Amino acid sequence: MLTLSVGLTQYMVLSAILFGIGLFGVLSKKNAIAVLICIELMLNAVNINLLAFNKFVTPTQFIGQIFAIFVITVAAAEVGVGLAIIIAIYRNKLSVNLDEFDWLKW
């Protein structure tokens, strides 16, 4: 019988991979909504980190879990504002492609 034990290292590797994918997406994607989704991936990598540290480093306290709940809540607010801005810019330009936003120099 094969037994699998998942330790802190596995969680941290998973979180680092997820964070890397998110960061790559933010820097390479052209669609504004895809960039927002990639930011969410990065934030969820943070949440995995926080929960894993909570379980393995401070199992008697709930610091990490509380922190993660705050992260989720604030991220929801941020995405709400982000989507509203995407709608506003779509009405202006009829596009959500970041390459076309060139009124300001990058």
Added chain:
Amino acid sequence: MNVDLSLLNPEIAISILGLAVLVLGLIIPKESRHGLGWLTALGLLGVLGLTISGWNNQGTLYHGMFIVDQYAIFFKITFLTAAFLVTLGSMRFVDDMGDQSEYYSMMLFATLGMMVLASAGDFITLYLGLELMTIAFIVLVCFKRLDGKSVEAGMKYVLLAGMSSAVLLYGLSLIYGVTGSVTISEVGRAVAVTPVPALILGLVMLVAGLGFKISAVPFHMWAPDIYEGAPTPVTSYLAVGSKAASFAILLRVFVAALPGIWANWTMLVAVLSAITIIVGNLVAIPQTNIKRLLAYSSIAQAGYILVGLVTASEQGIKGVMFYAFLYVFATIGAFTVATYFYNVTGSDEIKDYAGLSQRSPLMAVVMLICMLSMAGIPPLAGFVGKFYLFKTIVDNYLWLAFIGLIMSMVSVYYYLRVALVMYRDEPLDNSPINLSTPVAVTLIIAMVATLFIGIYPGPLSQVINMAAHSFFMH
């Protein structure tokens, strides 16, 4: 546990004020809504008085989550002064833009976020304050939602701010994993032992996340675009408030939580400061738009303030606080001139400032004094501020002091170029610009404060000594 809620008075007062302005905007008829600006300005003055009256009321709340020391109170006074001046100077601009109640309430919530940030004693409070400030600013940046430039600036800000806060959070989560705590004072005790790689990585991500907020150089690319696209009063508040608040928390985290690994980050901060000063000043030279010029100059100013962080001493903290305070008056003075000029002429280009000294002597003289103060010409406030900052590093980082000195001389060139256009060139349009009373009052406050702090810095310096001393009390 006995919770002394009187420590929270300024925060409670400003959140009530923000909600009241929002609700009143829905109730009262459209034509009388410009009164909301006066309500906000007077309310901010009241909260400022409340904060100053609580100067000796220090303590910590909720097991160190919320620290109220004179250091935090001084920064709160800085933010509230800035918010008051911006509100006073921008009422006409906001009336032209419409939607007064949302604008003023977002302004107040951004101020609340900064105040929470200055008092943050653990990473959760830090994150909440930072995001409250950032989200309110995102809304403000794209406030002119029918103007493509403003919405585009808001779009860039929301994406980049989201990315930077994700990086910051990842850094915070690593520090929490290594030390097992999110309270800044406990982290400080835990990192006194030898640093592990995860902690260094967390530290670097923290520098990146907060470096974005203060627009330090490798993370500064957003600043000129967003400063140009945003409504001008928002730009001035973003340049002053958001930056000062980020410096407040940067000092708290680095000097209070990470002094144990000081050797690992002091060189990093020194190099960051040097390249910020160099790039900010050099790129400002070819700019033709006044808001972009001021954006690059504010990047350079952030570089000067970072100098105070290098030594992580009481003197360094004093320098940062002094500079942040006088920077409020110089920046808001310059941006208020730009706001009012835009209101009258609809232009932000430097060449249109030709002959401003004939059209409005007060605007020209305020712009000149504010810019010379930023360049650090004695006897103006900026000179004293730079003196306090660079005094701390001449012993160990003489090269950095040299860079600061040379680049200050470079900055005189592009500041005086604006002065030359204002004073030498003949105006294309000779009609005089009449200042409205609130704008004139704002400009005079900014000018008098800049001159007064420069000539007689003694009292302010003593207050800041007390505040910097309180930083190390717990």
